[in-house]
Amino acid sequence: MSIATADHSTGPVDRAGKLVYGTLRRIPSWLLFVLVIAWSVPAGSLLLNSFRTRDAQRGSGWWVSFTEGGWTFANYTEVLSTDQTGGLSRALVNSFAIAIPATVIPVAIAAMAAYAFAWIPFKGREWLFIGFVSLLALPNQVALLPLLQLYAGGAHWSVPGTEFTLTLLPDLDLAGTAAAVWLTHTAFAMPFAVFLLHNYISSLPGELFEAARIDGAGHVTIFWRLVVPLSVPALAAFTIFQFLWTWNDYLVAITMIGANGEAWPATIRIASLAGEFGLREHVLSAGAFIQAGVPLLVFFGLQRFFVRGLLAGSVKS
Numbered sequence: 001m002s003i004a005t006a007d008h009s010t011g012p013v014d015r016a017g018k019l020v021y022g023t024l025r026r027i028p029s030w031l032l033f034v035l036v037i038a039w040s041v042p043a044g045s046l047l048l049n050s051f052r053t054r055d056a057q058r059g060s061g062w063w064v065s066f067t068e069g070g071w072t073f074a075n076y077t078e079v080l081s082t083d084q085t086g087g088l089s090r091a092l093v094n095s096f097a098i099a100i101p102a103t104v105i106p107v108a109i110a111a112m113a114a115y116a117f118a119w120i121p122f123k124g125r126e127w128l129f130i131g132f133v134s135l136l137a138l139p140n141q142v143a144l145l146p147l148l149q150l151y152a153g154g155a156h157w158s159v160p161g162t163e164f165t166l167t168l169l170p171d172l173d174l175a176g177t178a179a180a181v182w183l184t185h186t187a188f189a190m191p192f193a194v195f196l197l198h199n200y201i202s203s204l205p206g207e208l209f210e211a212a213r214i215d216g217a218g219h220v221t222i223f224w225r226l227v228v229p230l231s232v233p234a235l236a237a238f239t240i241f242q243f244l245w246t247w248n249d250y251l252v253a254i255t256m257i258g259a260n261g262e263a264w265p266a267t268i269r270i271a272s273l274a275g276e277f278g279l280r281e282h283v284l285s286a287g288a289f290i291q292a293g294v295p296l297l298v299f300f301g302l303q304r305f306f307v308r309g310l311l312a313g314s315v316k317s
Helices: 002-025 029-049 054-059 062-068 074-079 088-119 125-137 140-153 178-201 206-214 219-230 232-247 251-257 266-271 281-301 303-311
Strands: 155-158 165-169
Touching: 029 062, 029 281, 054 281, 074 281, 088 125, 088 178, 088 219, 088 232, 088 266, 088 281, 125 178, 140 178, 140 251, 178 232, 178 251, 206 219, 219 232, 232 281, 251 266, 266 281, 281 303
Parallel strands: none
Antiparallel strands: 155 165
8 A cells, every 4th residue: 555655656756757858858959059059149249249349349239240340359459468458468377377286286196195095005094085075065265364364474373371382384475476376276176186086096906006016016106107097087187177267266366366466367357357437348358268268278178088087987897
């Protein structure tokens, strides 16, 4: 009696789910292409407007440019200039100075840590891994101001009951510099990087490591000769994610750099391109496409590694 009731209660839900699933599977491919084109229209209109003058953008819609023409590279020239109206070329250099260290350092350290957690037995390994990965639950926004205070004045601890102050970290005067930004991104990326790479490295065949140890290879040799070549898909996948996160970041950069315009990355510079009272809003589209070009090149250049990284471990031989 209870089984029949359970089947009756879940039956309508199952039938509705199968109906929706079957309907979605019957959607023709051409309709999906239409949806992709419709989704691309706003980006395409922004691209066309980036080649139009300020008066043309304000006077007519982007579709008029197909008949009227009048396209120009003046917006891109103005954006990349080094004066107060643009300066995006310097900001792009600052973005590279932030994104490259913030990508390379966590990938390198996390790969070694993931190998240690996966294949090097030591006391307290499981608890240390749990504690390290549990940092994923800490919102990044909570740590921004404490880190800024750390970069600005160092870390000091006053011993209770005494006048003695212990300096845990000296004042490195990093506030307002690019180093403060990529150090912050490195710290925020480490828990996820270790978690992701550990899951992949721990799934590698143990027979390979046993054979390498029989041949006399140590952990350093095993890591560089076996783990790194076999983990290229996972390393590339995280590299793409981390580069995109750091390149497109605004919150961490504006918090750590503040008003130091010489160290602003492209995201902050683009936000200020419009100028006072929005008099230069016509250059925003050009700046946005210049800033977005680098992540697109990285993604399409490493796409095959990205796909392999997503599929890694999905099929067991």
